[in-house]
Amino acid sequence: MDKRLAIVAALAALLAAGPALAQIAAYEIVEGAIPQPLTDSPGNPARGRQIVRDLDKATCLICHPMPIPEEPNHGQIGPSLTGVGARYTPGELRLRLVDPKALNPDTVMPSYHRGEDLYRVLDRFENKPIYSAQEVEDVVAYLASLDRQ
Amino acid sequence: MSGSRIAVIAAAGAFSAAAAFGADEIASYEVEGRRSGFLYMTEETRALQEDAFLNPGMFAVEEGEALWNLVEGDEGESCASCHEDAAETMRGVAARYPVFDEKRGGLVNLELRINEMRTSYMGAEPYPYESDELLALTTYVANQSRGVPMAVEIDGPAAPFFEQGRTFYETRRGQLDLACGHCHDRHPGDMLRGDVLSEGHVNGFPIFRMLWSSMGSRHRMFEWCNTSLRAEPYPLGSEEYLALELYVAWRGRGLPIETPAVRR
Numbered sequence: 330m331d332k333r334l335a336i337v338a339a340l341a342a343l344l345a346a347g348p349a350l351a352q353i354a355a356y357e358i359v360e361g362a363i364p365q366p367l368t369d370s371p372g373n374p375a376r377g378r379q380i381v382r383d384l385d386k387a388t389c390l391i392c393h394p395m396p397i398p399e400e401p402n403h404g405q406i407g408p409s410l411t412g413v414g415a416r417y418t419p420g421e422l423r424l425r426l427v428d429p430k431a432l433n434p435d436t437v438m439p440s441y442h443r444g445e446d447l448y449r450v451l452d453r454f455e456n457k458p459i460y461s462a463q464e465v466e467d468v469v470a471y472l473a474s475l476d477r478q
Numbered sequence: 479m480s481g482s483r484i485a486v487i488a489a490a491g492a493f494s495a496a497a498a499f500g501a502d503e504i505a506s507y508e509v510e511g512r513r514s515g516f517l518y519m520t521e522e523t524r525a526l527q528e529d530a531f532l533n534p535g536m537f538a539v540e541e542g543e544a545l546w547n548l549v550e551g552d553e554g555e556s557c558a559s560c561h562e563d564a565a566e567t568m569r570g571v572a573a574r575y576p577v578f579d580e581k582r583g584g585l586v587n588l589e590l591r592i593n594e595m596r597t598s599y600m601g602a603e604p605y606p607y608e609s610d611e612l613l614a615l616t617t618y619v620a621n622q623s624r625g626v627p628m629a630v631e632i633d634g635p636a637a638p639f640f641e642q643g644r645t646f647y648e649t650r651r652g653q654l655d656l657a658c659g660h661c662h663d664r665h666p667g668d669m670l671r672g673d674v675l676s677e678g679h680v681n682g683f684p685i686f687r688m689l690w691s692s693m694g695s696r697h698r699m700f701e702w703c704n705t706s707l708r709a710e711p712y713p714l715g716s717e718e719y720l721a722l723e724l725y726v727a728w729r730g731r732g733l734p735i736e737t738p739a740v741r742r
Contacts, residue, residue: 437660447652448651448652449651450652450709454652
């Protein structure tokens with residue numbers, strides 16, 4: 330009952346904060362990971378593979394080599410994501426997508442599920458995370474599936 | 479037959495070296511570890527830049543020369559009326575800009591100086607920023623400094639603007655939450671998707687940019703970069719971009735002016 334009230338209160342707070350923050354899912358960081366999924370609906374790795382290629386969603390390929398041979402010109406800024414599912418747990422992958430600056434404030438990696446504390450965001454992107462909560466889950470599922478070198 | 483052909487080729491060579499690029503060749507594309515964007519281009523792009531007959535930026539130089547000599551405005555003057563031979567009077571100017579201007583109480587760059595001359599001395603209308611005319615005249619003037627090392631003044635009254643520019647450079651911005659240095663300090667030479675990142679030096683501007691199929695100013699490039707980060711850009715010619723321009727010109731100090739450079 331108490332827990333339920335807390336959830337209702339949290340929702341009310343989110344709605345009061347406006348449409349902006351309502352798009353950002355609540356999450357808890359535990360020991361370098363976000364162990365709990367952001368949504369109730371499990372991530373879909375096939376959908377995730379589509380999302381990471383999407384130019385409108387700041388495709389991972391701008392910076393990372395990935396096991397997606399049909400796409401040309403993979404970036405070299407970040408580490409290769411081949412085998413990343415073997416190196417990190419889904420919870421660790423989730424935090425690295427949602428807010429990598431929680432791990433390294435100096436990182437080049439953008440936060441894919443953050444809508445606040447950003448400076449001079451273009452109007453059409455303002456208060457919008459790069460990935461929705463469900464897209465985070467789909468991409469986590471896809472990255473977790475990359476468990477072979 | 480073959481003799482006259484050689485003579486023609488020799489004449490063409492002399493023309494491209496002397497008339498197009500000025501007497502001095504560019505000393506080096508790398509100075510004290512600072513590397514011009516030229517060195518991050520493909521062989522083909524470099525060859526395009528270095529051949530005055532192929533370099534598409536040379537059209538802007540030619541157009542700029544015509545504008546230099548064009549009488550306009552109420553005073554019946556052209557640039558040449560006062561400044562005469564640009565090859566002499568404009569040599570080295572682009573390497574010193576932007577500068578602090580007392581009358582303005584702030585920075586002016588080459589573009590704004592040209593417009594100020596038009597309004598204050600010629601009685602002519604200023605050119606819109608990024609118009610073909612302003613780009614051409616800026617390119618022509620900067621081309622006279624080809625080979626001259628960039629050396630902007632950052633002390634004295636320019637100091638606070640320099641610091642403002644540095645802060646701009648170091649500030650994360652946009653949805654991607656990146657500062658200039660995240661790419662241009664940490665990752666020059668690395669592939670950003672299909673492009674090689676450069677150090678972000680401005681010694682070749684105005685440049686012919688293949689992506690735009692046109693000339694572009696330093697401020698247009700700042701605008702392009704900001705927008706790529708999904709950050710709200712500033713107006714071209716704004717105080718913010720002037721300050722950034724001063725900082726970035728200092729950051730590339732010693733690199734020779736290459737205008738018109740050819741870039742991706």
